[in-house]
Amino acid sequence: MPRGKPYPMCRADKRTASRTHAGAFDPASDGRRRAAFQRRLIAWFRRHARSFPWRETRDPYAIWVSEVMLQQTQTAAVEPFFRRFLARFPDVATLAAAHPDEVLRHWEGLGYYRRARSLHAAARQIVALHGGRIPDDPETLQSLPGIGRYTAGAILSFAFDRPAPILEANSRRVLRRLLADPERPNDTTDSFLWQSAERLLPSRQAAVYNQALMELGGLVCLARHPRCRDCPVHDYCNTYRLGIQNEVAGISSTTRPTAVQELAIAIRQRRAVLLLRRAEGGRWAGMWDFPRLDITQEVARAGRRSNPTPPADRVEESVRRSLGLPIRLGPHFLRFRHAVTRFRITVDCFLAEVSSAETIPAGPKPTEPGWSEAAWLEPSSLEDIPLSSPGRRIAAALLTHWQTTPGETPERLVASPPRRTR
DNA sequence: ATCCGGACAT
């Protein structure tokens, strides 16, 4: 990837911006004031910008990958994934040629797996339709899966330095405060903010300017306690002037979590264990996982103080019905909790053996919705497939269990109530 | 435990 200094640190802006008169900042009406705002913001950015690997490049591919990873994901979480991903898939052609599962494997643990699938699909589309070059116009970019208006603007401005506006969580917060209508400071629409972002954008230095806007939101114009005294553009801020910056906050939708009880079963046959692939559209789409049963209803019916595990024969019957597989339930070996979107899932994990004498060759066809594929895998190959985070956790516990109890045989597998693993 | 964060479908 091209290296170097994409945003040369020119001398700090020594000019003192003129004191601003009172009144709402309207970027459309005052070009001089807008230019001063831009200079202040950019000068601040040159002093305070954090260093990230995706800021060390202007390679549109690397910037695209980073922006997709950064969707709904914080910078600290993204960094190691970004490095690994770029090392393995250094360019569009390499990514397009890769197996989907390997792409997913490199995304494992980052979440929102549709992003990885879209990225891969888009890479193939770029090779097939655009000669392997990342498009540099907004319409074509947004025709690619996983690229919306923000990501298109980010690629256009960061990589190509085109004057394309961006609006994401950080810059949205900045502009919401900066441009708030004093009468209705919380009624600002995204449509208005997009228009404003476009009007505020300088025709040159769009890359630095856009990143400065985001960085200000990330470091100074914080949701909870905005550090307005440190803000280089507080003179231009409609809410700072009125002291109502704390009244304009991102209203977090208070969708309270739903408790879910699940059973995960590691079903063994000879040396292999049964894995299922999660279907399109749901959680962990395209990722492999251990067979899981939602037992929330049963637990609720049985009463809250009772053992959260249904009787072994009920579980065995349920697996026979959904997977067409005769099993004998073994011991409980792991309990953990996992929070995902608005669900708080408690997972109880059990060993199990296929109870039929005959070998069931190609995995059962899962008839239950939610699963698309099944496979019997040797423990060692669990490393090679993309697993959901809970799935990876179960796999790790399973490998430990098998290593510490090497002599375990089906005869010794006896169902027992879950121990409290807290 | 709560907070944080774009694309897409509906």
Place this chain on the structure above:
DNA sequence: ATGTCCGGAT
């Protein structure tokens, strides 16, 4: 307009 998808940081 609203809901869905994820995991790590705090």
